[in-house]
Amino acid sequence: MDTRFLESLVAVADHGSMAEAARRLAITPAAVAQRIRALEAELGTTLLVRAGRTMRPTEAGAAVIERARLLLADERELKALALADTPAGELRIGAIATAVTGILPGVLARLAANYPQVEIYVQPGNSIELYDRVIGGELDAALVVEPPFAPPKTLAFALIREEPFVLAAPRAWADRDPLRLLAGEPFIRYDRNHWGGRLVDGALRRLGIRPRERFELDALDAIAVLVDRGLGVALLPDWPPPWPEGLAIARLPVPGLDISRRIGVIWPRSSRRRRLIEALIGEARRR
Template identity: 55%
Template sequence: MDTQFLNTFVTVADQGSMAAAARLLNVTPAAVAQQIRTLEREIGAPLFARAGRTVSITEAGARILERARQLLHDVADLSALANDENTAGELRLGAGTNALTGMLPDILARMVERFPRIKVFIKPGFSPELYRAVESGELDAAIVLQAPYALPKTCDWLLLREEPLVVLAPQAMAGRDPHELLANEPLIRFDRQQWGGRLAEQYLQLAGIAPQERFELNALNAIAVMVDRGLGVSLVPDWSRPWPEGLKLVRIPLPMPFEPRRMGIVWSRATVRIRLVNAFLEEARGLMKRTSKVPAASKKK
């Protein structure tokens, strides 16, 4: 059985259409359809029910989907095991939105220059789901927010960056008291369902500020644009660049001491790709030492 056909099967199941899977795999829809038909013949059961341009997985397909995922992961592990003396194989990473455009590209640029034989799979997502993916073994490591709970013994943590809360305001409001802004200007709230948003809510409660809420969302770049357009002020972590270009904003420090948002890397000690993970950690440490917001020493949770 060709593992590429299994990968096509999993991709079609995830995308919900052969055309979308073909775009992701960079092949033609006809090639995807042919691979699925071949796989169905080998397995002896239909894997998808076709309905126009979309497909739905059959009961038979659903029964083998997770096993197929695991088999593909095991095949990827073979390269790491076979190349135990060299830094090669596939590394499976996760990253949040800001890390995807901020820290991660710079770390990977250094890493692939030193270790050109590696292949990297990247899963975007929010920190809670990325922690679960690392704990389950789906991912080897992820750039995430520090978890508000103790990690399992199978995982470890490296602190990369601390991001203090700041009041984000239009440039014309520079010099005004941050508490006065939070109390009297419309608030563009950082989503309280997310860990970073909870920090902002805790500060507002500690300061006794009842804000005039206008919007609530979990998208820091979008919040910056909305503040620039005069829609309100916001209380957010001072997140890493890049930011949207051309914005006229000020970041006003808070008068009361408060815990920063902490970004770092969580990884699984049990992964067979620990050599690749260690190389990733080494490059992350090297890069962060040259930035202004790196702690003096790495810390473990």
């Protein structure tokens, strides 16, 4: 049984479509479909069915996927063991959106130059999803917002950067008092389901401000665009560029606002890819 077929099955189950699985695996949708058909023929059962616009595992498929995740993790471990004396093999990392565009490009370029034998897979997502994938063994490490709780002792967290929160406002309002803007203008909220959004929620409570909420979004760049269009103000982390192009917004410090979004790498302390993860952390801290 070709483990690439199992990898394709897991990818379709995780992302709900062959097209997205193909994009993640850097192959064509036809190749993904062929792998799934070959796997179903070998096992003699249907593994995936279509439910509306998404692909869902059958009962048999769910059972196979559960074991497939373990087999794929074991395969990566075997490769790491075989290459234990050199920084080589596969490194599966996750990263939040602003880290994908603002931190990883330079880091990946230096890693590729210094460690040409390392194959890197990048999984974008939000911090909560990526944390769970590290816990579940699907990712070797992830660039995330520091959890608002103490992670288990089996995990390590290495701080990469701190991003102070600022008030994003239309540039025409740059000379106005930030606290008055927060209290009086429509507020575009950073989604409270995200750890960064919870920081904002707690800070507003401490400031005693109940803003006039207009929208709540989980995409920071989209929030910045809405501010640019004059739809309100927002508390955003001052993340590394690039920001969306052509924005006419001001980033104002807020008196009494003492919160920062701490971005770092989280990984299992017992990981056999420790050398690769430490190389990733070192390169990220060099930027």
